[in-house]
Amino acid sequence: MLTTLLGAAPAQAADPAPRAVGSTEQQVGAHAEAGxxxxxxxxxxxxxxxxxxxxxxxxxxxxRLCARVWDPTRSTYKVFDLYYCNTYSLSYWGGRGGFYNYQTDGTVARFYNSSGTAVHTSIAxxxxxxxxNWDPIWKIKNC
Structure with missing residues (x-):
């Protein structure tokens, strides 16, 4: 029975990570206090x-398209260098950060929300x- 239940559980991509509200530094403190x-x-x-x-x-x-996001487990920024053309799913991204789109001139990167709607485009x-703010962004297509 347990195997059946585990096998039927949705994948993590289908169950998106909780999104942050407010500054990342405040959240870390609040989470630490709450255990x-x-x-x-x-x-x-x-x-x-x-x-x-x-x-x-x-x-x-x-x-590359390089994306910077706060990592509360290390109290520093984490940078992801995206080279291969893909749609990347984000987990536990929230708060302030940024990106550099240094791909081939004219390459369009798209940033999608939880509904799959492109909410931002960036032309290299x-x-x-x-x-x-990474809060509304759930996926990046870098090319």
Missing amino acids: VLANSPGISPAAERVRYISGTTYSCPTG RSTAPSGW
Whole structure:
């Protein structure tokens, strides 16, 4: 019976990660006080490279879309370098961050909400608008 129930459980992509409300730093404090463990942001399929940075300044290699999101498990920003043309599903992304679209000039990246509607487009070479917020973004198609 347990195997049947587990086998019928929806995949994580179908059960989206909870979205943050308010600043990420406030959430971490609130979760810690409540005894809730924070989750590290993830992406599927895997990014070409994942790295951690201090501050908000980072480089993005030519031909990539690099997305920066706060990782409350390490109290620093996590950067995902997206190279291969895919639709990437985001998990545990929320709060402020940004991106650099340094793909081939003219390449269009699209950012989708939970309904699958494109809510932002970025034409290479461009960066995230000031105050970029990951809360409404659930998927990125980098090409």
